[in-house]
Amino acid sequence: MSLSTEQLAEIEEQRGQTAPTRRAVSEGLEERLFTAHPVLDHGFVRVIDYMGDDAAICQAARVSYGKGTKSVQNDEGLIRYLMRHWHSTPFEMCEIKLHVKLPVFVARQWIRHRTANVNEYSARYSILDREFYIPAPEHVAAQSEINNQGRGDALQGEEAARVLDMLKSDSMRCYDNYEAMISQDGQQGLARELARMNLPANVYTQWYWKVDLHNLFHFLRLRADAHAQYEIRVYAETMCNIVADWVPFAYKAFEDYRLGAASLSAQMVNCVQRMLRGEEVSQENSGLSAREWREFETIVRGN
Template sequence: MNDVVGELIGKEFKCLDKGFIRLIDVMGDDSSIVQAARVSYGTGTKKVHEDRGLIRYLLRHLHTTPFEMVEFKFHVKLPIFVARQWIRHRTANVNEYSGRYSEMKDEFYVPSLDQIRPQSIVNKQGRGEEAFPQEQAEAIAERMRTTQDGLYDEYQDLLGENLAREIARINLPVSNYTEWYWKVDLHNLFHFLKLRIDPHAQYEIRVYGEAMAEIVRQIVPVAYEAFEDYILHSRRFSRNELRALRSYLTTLPDTVEALEPFGLKGREAREFLDKLRDTFA
């Protein structure tokens, strides 16, 4: 275990009002990706690619299997409605706190006042950009707390009548906090982060995604840089969009040297020139 991992294991990254993410365990690092790739590519690969170049080449060309050799295990405390979004990513192993075996805790998420906003007029599934006036937001937050407290009191009353925990819990709201262990390989974690730290993702799950991204960035810095360059900040174009671009682009670079100011060098620059010729010729 290197010093970076040692400092991160067990460290609590606060999320929302009562949640957190903790790194429990990690298997592998950037060198694990390189090691796995060289088994596939055969001897002599190191003479052609430095480690960073190889990792970037793999992700640029979507050779993702070597990234699956790195695994992360997280302990996450999160509101149930965030967990229901999260669980849609079906490529991880999950073990969640059970409301059948244990009592649900008296912990509920209440948004901060700046996140209490009206429905967006342009996005049917999201909130608007502007918060409610402070007085109105405070009143809404207080109504949320009152409802949560009342429902939890009823839950406790039902338990006091010896109602089974699995039944007593069903009226609790999705703002109730749950906890789970979540284990995932780096390839599928990158896919999760691509969707969940996007500005269009719901704020609450984005907070967790950003905390997780900070952890991952420190453990696999070369792979994370490649993820930022080739996945997170890249864009896809449809056939019609490319047709539109063809009609507007009149000047294209024709040398590797012309691309150096943009951070494109060597093989990556040559691949880009080939891509331009194939697309716009």
């Protein structure tokens, strides 16, 4: 992770400031405020601000029940009920603002989640740093033979070394040309907004990303999944640790009912019921396609 001396000084200054408040405070997240948590080779995630905690979720839920109703129910039990029954608005009462440094190709995946407020570093006004994501050798992998959008086994030996060398040399050459185009040494220099088109997709960008807890959980359910691309999954896993400290009851319910859960179709439920009755169920008599059957077996048999 690369942080400039100025950024480190700013973080220390921010973490050194305290102020009295009457708003809800999450002690776990207070400890993380402003700290940069490293991700990949030059990236990070850090918490800039937040609103709400587990109690805020319960407060929002109980206001819709009417005075006195459900007021004695414990917070953890209520949160688990809300998560289990797919309630959303109580979780929207909590928000978090993150400062994220990430490769451009990861940002393009991330921005598909259109339920957040985003402000990105502008290469029209500023010059991007000479920082590129270069994967570790174990993550330089071949195309998967069974998944068109995934990777297979890691490349080995000379082939892996050749790919890594191309990634490094192409990144540096593109940045050299970027600098040469915008240079005003003996020339006018190309506008930054045009010169940036020459930079590769593994160059790092930064943004502020503000999202409510409901939509953050949706992001994490998809991107912290084992099938998600590694480069975005490690960001999601870092964010999972942050959220677990912020709203521990809500995150535990999310782990149990989303991350660690499985969704079954009506046909799959029927298969489970038949199995429990002692019937022999196979793909041929299940009503499921071959692919659905493979997914079903993975869920119920773990194979």
